[in-house]
Amino acid sequence: MKKTLKSLLFLTFSLTLFGEEIDLIFTNGNIITMNNSKDVQEAVAIKDGKIYKVGSNKDILKFSSEKTKKIDLNGKTIIPGMVDTHLHFLRYGLTFYQIRGNGKSKEEIIEEVKVKSTLIGDKDWIRGRGWNETIWKNPQLPSAKDLDNASKNNPVVLFRSDNHAIWVNSKALEIAGITKNTKDPKGGNILRDKNGNPNGILVDSAMDLVLDKLPELSEKELEKAYVTADKEYSKMGLTTIFDAGDDVSISLVQKLIEEDKIKTRVNVILDPKTTEKYITKKVLAKDSMINDKMAITGFKIKYDGALGSRGAYMLEEYSDQKGTFGNKLMSTEKLNQLVNDAYELGYQPHIHAIGDRANKEVLDSFEKIFKEKNKDNTELRYGIVHSQILSPEDVKRYKELEIIAIMQPIHATSDMNMAEDRIGNERIKGAYAWKTLKDNGVIITGGSDSPNDYVEPLYGIHAAITRKNHKNLPEGGWYSNEALDIYSSLEIYTKNPAYLWKMEKN
Incomplete structure (x- = not known):
């Protein structure tokens, strides 16, 4: 009995002394490990937000202490945190505050633009994304005139679902100085009507003619978008994302992670413009690790x-x-x-x-x-x-x-x-x-x-x-x-x- 008690005390002492006290244990589950041997286990121990060990209920419960929270899965499944290796963090967050065209008809999108124009100032830009003409009853590209019927005074810019074309109104074309005489930029297209006039659809590099005129969003607007997106990722089981980032977003996301407002791990893939800056400054990748939840790779x-x-x-x-x-x-x-x-x-x-x-x-x-x-x-x-x-x-x-x-x-x-x-x-x-x-x-x-x-x-x-x-x-x-x-x-x-x-x- 003394020997058993001594062993138990030693185990408890070891776990706490060497920092091995476990925060959370899941038992009676279907734990899909995704390791090379494709093991499926019963239980998993979590420490400091990371998987510490997987195994049988008996093996994992050995790491339990009075402070360990235990959850009985009753046969439910756990998989490793999921990773999205190509998305746009900020853009997704902004969709909650702009026109969302995903899955909607042309008429529905135009109506949303019309409503939005009544809620903002005359010169404010209306932004949005997600339209896709191939799912409409009449699968033809829209035009600037379609948007003019909803808003003549507010410039409107709506990204196609693939992010490689924008649909704009005449006001946006006017601000960008795009006319019948404007030539297609290299790597892009200004689509035109039968008379050669710009019809409101700009493809690839031609989008920049309008996008360069967009006013920058405030830090408050950006922060709200990032925090909203992060909360949605958590609900979906996304624990890590690969995000195309720039100088502004990198510093803001770093700040929000340090303030514990963003939980998701972020692997930054520098956007093309920021890539050019890093090349010019010869910034090495090994010097770009920001913290344990964020890196530029x-x-x-x-x-x-x-x-x-x-x-x-x-x-x-x-x-x-x-x-x-x-x-x-x-x-x-x-x-x-x-x-x-x-x-x-x-x-x-x-x-x-x-x-x-x-x-x-x-x-x-x-x-x-x-x-x-x-x-x-x-x-x-x-x-x-x-x-x-x-x-x-x-x-x-x-x-x-x-x-x-x-x-x-x-x-x-x-x-x-x-x-x-x-x-x-x-x-x-x-x-x-x-x-x-x-x-x-x-x-x-x-x-x-x-x-x-x-x-x-x-x-x-x-x-x-x-x-x-x-x-x-x-x-x-x-x-x-x-x-x-x-x-x-x-x-x-x-x-x-x-x-x-x-x-x-x-």
Whole structure:
């Protein structure tokens, strides 16, 4: 008895003395560990907000003390915190305070603009996002005149759901100085009516003509948006996000994390303009770790546009618009220079490539740097964001070069209304090809590109498994041969993002 008591006292003493006292224990659960051996356990111990140990009820309860909170799961499932490897933190938060066009008809959006114009000053901008003409009864692009009927005095700018086109009214065109004589900027398009006048739709780099005129939001408005988004992420089970950030957002998010107003871990992928600043100042990645919940690890590089707005850069012309091949947003030389700069400074390039030609040229750029530096991607872990339309030979190159496909499963079910129209029934076989990539040994990570699409990770997992949208359509799934199994779908939101961030051993 004395020996047993002595052992028990020693155990209690050891746990508290060496800081091993556990905060929280879950028992009687279905704990999916997502480790290499695919273990499923009964219980898990949590310390300082992190998983300390998993095992049987008996093994884990040994770490319990009087201060430990215990929760009986009664057979419920726990998975590791989910990660979104490509979204827009601020933009999502702002959707709660601006026009939200997601899933709405053109008429509904116009009515919201009309109401908004009665609530603000005459010269105030009306902002919003989420419209998608392909889901409307009349799937034609809208025009400035449509918005003029809702607001003639307030300039209006509404982002398309893919964030690669904006719909503006005549007042916004006037402020930006866009007329019949304004030429299309390189890498962008000013869409026009039959008389050559701007019709209110600006694509890719042409958007900047209006966006550069937008007044900056106040810090109070930005803070409210970030805090709102963070609360939503917590409800969904998102514990870590990869966010395209700039100087202003980085400092504000850091402040909010330190004030404990943001709980989510944030991996910053610098937006293109901030990337150029870091390159000019030669800021090393190793000097960019901010705190244990925030780091700057990558450069965001936009190489082409989006499929919906026919900006994705294609090897062959669009099936529904002859003579159109999409937009290449920079020269090959510029791309190669940015990839080299990322290597020299220690950052991971996250390169936006949707079209098959864009993917091919980005793979060429990666192959070039690997040969020049005598490196392979199992160490560097460079990724292509979207990896959406691939030629068969480039699927194999993804594996040969060990490129990580940073994909958004929900894009397939959002694009299914128009994707085959855009690229035809042959090229579609190499689009949203998750299972083909997986079968070829390519590592895929999951995300949402929110607010361009629904942020809920369970929507993404559902799309990956079923090839259906969150309304469970279409019956039988869209090109269901490219669906992933359940475990692989969980991997792309848990285990694989950790690999991308080089955190798989933490």
